[in-house]
Amino acid sequence: MCREEAAELSSLKPQLDELGVPLFAVVKEDIGTEVQNFRPYFKGEIFVDEKRRFYGPRERKMGLIAFLRLGVWANGLRAFKNGFMGNVFGEGFVLGGVFVIGPGEQGILLEHREIEFGDKVNILDVLRAARRIPQELMLLEKK
Numbered sequence: 001m002c003r004e005e006a007a008e009l010s011s012l013k014p015q016l017d018e019l020g021v022p023l024f025a026v027v028k029e030d031i032g033t034e035v036q037n038f039r040p041y042f043k044g045e046i047f048v049d050e051k052r053r054f055y056g057p058r059e060r061k062m063g064l065i066a067f068l069r070l071g072v073w074a075n076g077l078r079a080f081k082n083g084f085m086g087n088v089f090g091e092g093f094v095l096g097g098v099f100v101i102g103p104g105e106q107g108i109l110l111e112h113r114e115i116e117f118g119d120k121v122n123i124l125d126v127l128r129a130a131r132r133i134p135q136e137l138m139l140l141e142k143k
Contacts, residue, residue, distance in 0.1 A: 002096055003041040004084040005120045009098070010043035012127055021100075021130045026054045028094060041084075074118075100129035109133065 006025065016023055023044030027035060030048045038046065098121040100110035110129035112121035 003038065004082055004118075005096075005098070006038065006042040007084070008120065008123050009126065010041065012123055012130075013043045015127060016130055019130055019133065020135055021133055098126065100126055100133075102133045106133065 009023065013023055023042075025038075025042050025044060025046045026049050027038070027046060028049055035046055035048065095114040095117070097111065097113040099108055099112075101107065102109050109132050110121075110125055112125075
């Protein structure tokens with residue numbers, strides 16, 4: 001289901017490029033061709049966090065009990081109807097998130113942590129947060 005969210009975030013790439021805001025994905029593992037298979041859905045740069053430091057001091061997970069939640073089934077059905085299939089490789093119980101992080105002291109402008117599998121960020125909120133990043137600072141950091 002993260003492929004669906006990656007594709008939606010990637011649809012913002014032209015606007016983010018115009019703002020000078022890069023689009024990055026951080027994944028926890030690359031088993032076989034997992035990252036390669038993810039690339040068609042995500043138009044930014046992809047980093048593998050093998051030590052899982054980006055995931056915080058304590059990873060947030062959902063166990064098998066997640067499959068008893070109606071929201072998980074509804075999210076999965078929505079993704080399937082939209083043409084997105086997940087994969088069954090690796091450890092798939094870690095919950096993800098989306099962050100918009102401004103430079104320096106500006107810090108985190110948007111934080112969306114999945115509550116359950118398939119709980120997506122509102123992409124309009126992402127764009128609003130990205131617009132709060134001063135463009136002149138982004139231009140200086142690129143140099």
